[in-house]
Amino acid sequence: MAYLFIPLIILFLFHHAVTLIPPKFQWKTMDFAWKGSERESAITNGSYVPVHNMPTGLARWKDKLFITIPRWKTGIPASLNYVYLNGTQDAPLHPYPNWQEGCLAQNGSVVSNRTVVSTFRVNVDKCDRLWVVDNGVSDMSMDVKQVTQPSVLVFNLKTDELIKKFVLDENVLRDSSVLTSIAVEIVGKNCAKSYAYITDMGSNAIIVYSMDDNDAWRVENHYFHFDPHAGVYKVGGIDFYWSDGVSSGTLSQPKKDGYCDLYLHPTSSTKQFRMSTRLLRNKDAPKEDIFNGVEIIGDRGPNSQATSCDIDPSTNVLFYTQVCKNGLGCWNLNKQFNDANTPLILSDCNLMEFPNDVKADREGNLWILSDRQSRFLYEAMDFDQVNFRVLTAPTATLIQGTACEKRSFFSRISDTMVKVR
Template sequence: MKPWMLLAFLTTIVLCHEPFQVIFEWKLIDFEWPSEEDRQYAVMRGDYKPANNFITTAKFWKDKMYLTLPRWKDGVPVTLGMTSAKPINSITAPKLEAFPTWDMQKLGNCTAFQLVHSMEIDVKGHMWILDTGRPTSLRESKADCSPRLVILDLEDNNKILRTYEFPEHVARRKTAYLNDIVLDHEDGGMAYITDTDTTDPGIIVYSLRDNNSWKIRHDSMRAKSEAVGFMVAKTHVINPVHVDGIALSPASSSNRQIYYSPLSSFHLYSIPVFALKNNMTNIDQYVKELGRKTSQTDGMAMSSTGVLYFGLLADDAIAMWDTKNTPFTVGQRIISRDHVLTQWPDSFAFDEDGNFWCVTNMLQNFLNNRVDINMPNYRLIRSRVNVKNYQYYENGTAPEFPDYIAGADFITPILAALLPTIFILIVK
């Protein structure tokens, strides 16, 4: 095929995906404060510094949009926020509400959220929230809480269904960074979590049924020196980041696979979920290197039809790969490239109406202390794809997700089985 024919062919492929449109766009992130006096006091004390607030993750449930704002620097009063999923009165830079409350944002209080980078919402409307347990800023590093998983019920007044603190051998209190999460409805409910720990990176596996966790480690999950440095919008980024983006093949697939990549890597990897669930110490034979990407990737997402979406940071682009039909080496293709709107595609999400969303946050400016709050910095862009996320079957229906026992503490299946005997002994 001649070069011009190949270019025309590739252009045709790209154009078959509906273009992204900007739906939300912020110069700076502000909040619905309890009062204007509270806001002014926070600014005066340095508890709110607009340039230090940025968005990493957005998820959707019904008419609401939930956003995470990790506390990488001082002056981030809210680490988990909420707003309408659609602009109201044409306002595309809405103020965020603290979610679920302002009390749940208090620094140094281990019952409140300290640093939330990501979360996921299951098919029942339960939000699985990753709390690293400490801000990464210097002034606020006194907060010393355990990394944990908190599950809230969006359908029942945001009731806490489960709080689980990861043990030290799974997520280190001083160095863990809970980055991203995907959910598996099988085997009593499972979560797979990337821990971008600077010294002990890996994929954490959490069992909802057993309320237990473990970590899988492998060299493929570590940053690679060749990919540590890159350019975004003429800004140099040098930052070794271990395993980051993660995706799970859709609910209808057999032999489900986890897909992952360190941010500092050009390679995409996969591993079957059974190897993770069985807590195998040596997973060399199960890890598969699928091929090389043209750039580093932050977040990724899987559709219910088996299409993997991922960002290409140094290319200001979003790419996709149909995991069911073609090998990654020849099947990956760019669906959107915009050197303004898609600077640092950080994360992705699907809503209930068949829309596909991407958070772009120009993170290269934040990392280099170059955020200009007089220009747009954070965007949510949207494309119509008419499918749902990986938790659903291809026809749009949802599998049965395991039930929860309400409350931060719960009765294990073993203890539940022993309750009748315990009751008889007490009576006697």
Template sequence: MSALTILLIAILGHRFVDSSIVYQWHALDYEWPNSSAKQEFIKNGSFIIKNNHISGIKVYNESVYVTVPRSRKGVPSSLNVVVVKDGKAILRPFPSWAMQTVGDCSAIQYSQSLEIDPLTGWMWIIDTGLQRIADPGQYLCPPKLVIYDINKDKVIRVHHFPEAVAPKMRTFLNDIVVHKISGKPAFAYITDPGTTRLVVYDFRRDKSYTFAHRSMLAESGPSTIIDYDHTQFETHTPIDGIALSPDFRYLYYCSLASMKLFRVPTSVLAQENGDIGTSVKDLGSKVSQTGGMMAGSKSLFYGALGLNAVYKWDFTKDMANAASVDDVTMTTQTLVAKDDTNMKWVDSFAFDTNGYLWFTVNNLPSFLRNTMDFVNATAPFNMFIWKVYVDEKNYL
């Protein structure tokens, strides 16, 4: 199977679907403000090459936005847009270098994921704060949600999560989806594996609150072990992946340490004291554990971490075949793309407007184990951005 282009018989019946690697990196580099800035950042420890690792992705107007989580020191910019200079893909801090300043709590400190409304260009950035890299006694930046208008180049709103919602020494705001009502933003739903809760942000009231449920917990036993590159990677991460149905009626979520997929009606989440306990539905098991996932117009796409693949659940088909919407289970699961060499740990998803599904691959266990080779040009690439034609569009 080619490292650059593969042809797969996949989700469109008997049609061939093209999949390709758009970008690949041994190590990340940035568009620096001047010729001496990079060396200064390296010298003072603000840029440690081996600590820079892509995670989240979104696509808007043919621009590709990615996050580089500040899980370790030496990450100069946590939110970026990919640009190509002299034939090399590098990261341009977004919206500016100033907005990526470590220790400036008005800037973006630690962004794992984001969402972009394709109709308005509003970027919803979750910033889990700075506690993950702060030394004892140093500053702590509280977690926040930044809503930024890409087209007007301005901040629309900043919501600082109260301590009761996202305690700054425990929270880890991981992934986000946006719920619109009558074409206007109404809610954002955010997974928080740090507190094992779901965070709800009510845009109209500028207020946030949380829900907890046993379905958000990590499982024990075999579900905690993911087959990765001929080894076993153990995880106990709870609620992680999240997706929203295109009719905005249901929120889907899963724990990383689980095979299960769950669903809860958004009508329940719209009520701060809604009864989530009687509303959660177990939809069945995926083919593998999942980190990132995303709903399109007909299907839910997810990374099958133990299989080096992307799968989809055709919820449109299964809902049509179910006796009622309450009886639906995750029956129709189909392989979308697979590459045992270059799809090790599919992390995050995005749609463009041409029917392509984009996703990041980042070999996360190797990063966590410090076994990546960032220097040797003949070594395998460490990080990838793929796109696959699926003939669907963003749930928004």
């Protein structure tokens, strides 16, 4: 028995040492790649207020890591930005697609059709396209101003060209709409036949956008609403209450029927849901089918509210943030959803205080953004400390030795033989 105990300790130390790796990026305040005296001028005229910039989303494409900063307050130069992966830990942000079009004009208006006003999270697809859902508002915490209509923007990342911009209208939006994330399904080998699934956290709906049809429609379900029993949070020593609805969704690989499953959850909930895109793609799907079309997979347990999730195609594992636990959970889609198969694989009250977004890239790496959002919204932050971090590690390393790991055929046979004996 003692011989078995030693390797178990080694495995535990190896696995949990992942949280101790230095962050790939970290910032006390978010700063930008200004030229000359532009920074001082921006601070003077109020277009840049360093302590008002808080990142919420990320996505990797080749040598770029996109970082989003919603316009919570005034003084945000650009909402959609990127850093170079080979940069320093406190690498400055570059507005996307460029300085001129990535920022608002002095009077607060958009400069061009490619200007993104305010976005929470973005998505990079396998066709080298960047999908952005723009809420179009500024100064969300005070005097909310609708700068432009909410819209979906699709960029060609190889050329930075705007491929498509689709304006979302009152048919799919509500006065309380807050668009938080976007998942993209590509049908077949034709990149043009794509569907975007946008979570409307504020009015509890999924907005479906068909690029091929250049059309959008709204899907509602009672499971998209928050759970009153899961609205209490405590993060960074701060207690708060949120009634946020569906805020994040991620897609499985296509199934035999040609459709994917959209795995989704409200922020203020501990339950995981699933819905086939067979229903979501059908604009005229009967309401009864929509009502019965969302499946409860299981419950993650107490204090397991999640802001974001993503599926790593290389391991078929769903990763999700664990806000109240300052950590990251996972679930292998090939296994039953239960306590044993949904472990907390990372947790660090310093490095991962308020994990806000998680993304798997196409090279088997996971990217996690933590941003101390509860302090930013409800209490003054200490900007002499590091507040914002990006952590990254190979997905296979993160799940090694956990219930999320894909087990080999031989290990399963070995376990079966042990049970028989």
